[in-house]
Amino acid sequence: MTPAAPQIIFAAVVQNSAWVYAPPWSATGCRQRTMSSPEICSLSWGHMQVKGCSSAYKDCKVWPGGSRAWDWRETGTDHRPGVQPADLEEVLSKGVDTLVIGRGMNEALQVPSSTLDFVKQRGVDVRVLQTEKAVTEYNNLVGRGVKVGGVFHSTC
Numbered sequence: 001m002t003p004a005a006p007q008i009i010f011a012a013v014v015q016n017s018a019w020v021y022a023p024p025w026s027a028t029g030c031r032q033r034t035m036s037s038p039e040i041c042s043l044s045w046g047h048m049q050v051k052g053c054s055s056a057y058k059d060c061k062v063w064p065g066g067s068r069a070w071d072w073r074e075t076g077t078d079h080r081p082g083v084q085p086a087d088l089e090e091v092l093s094k095g096v097d098t099l100v101i102g103r104g105m106n107e108a109l110q111v112p113s114s115t116l117d118f119v120k121q122r123g124v125d126v127r128v129l130q131t132e133k134a135v136t137e138y139n140n141l142v143g144r145g146v147k148v149g150g151v152f153h154s155t156c
Helices: 085-092 113-121 130-145
Strands: 011-015 018-022 029-030 041-042 047-050 057-064 066-069 096-104 125-129 148-154
Touching: 041 130, 047 057, 085 096, 085 113, 085 125, 085 148, 096 130, 113 125, 113 148, 125 130
Parallel strands: 096 125, 096 148
Antiparallel strands: 011 018, 029 066, 041 047, 057 066, 057 148
């Protein structure tokens, strides 16, 4: 009798240089039951809620089939110079046709032209807006069935 194939029963993520248990429906992210882009159902200062996810985010990444917290420490992102290509890799790897970037409630988060060029070189339409407008635009695209992803900053 051959042994059964191993199954992955949990995921792990690195936080502050340590491995941390991360079940699939944890605060670090949500997998959706469908491969459509999830709607962002609420936004307020420092708080975002994605439909179908019990966790709230401060900043988040969304894509067809999932979402997770956008932790700037992973890539060394700050308001200046702003969003880096590395911040967008994960969302772009999901095969989105359009990417929406929310720059914050007061548009403090910068988006360098080199980052926009990086997205456009991949053949992806990119829209950069103040976060409230970005969420409205993102949700409109979701409603039209567009394969859309986004990164959103919910404070300054």
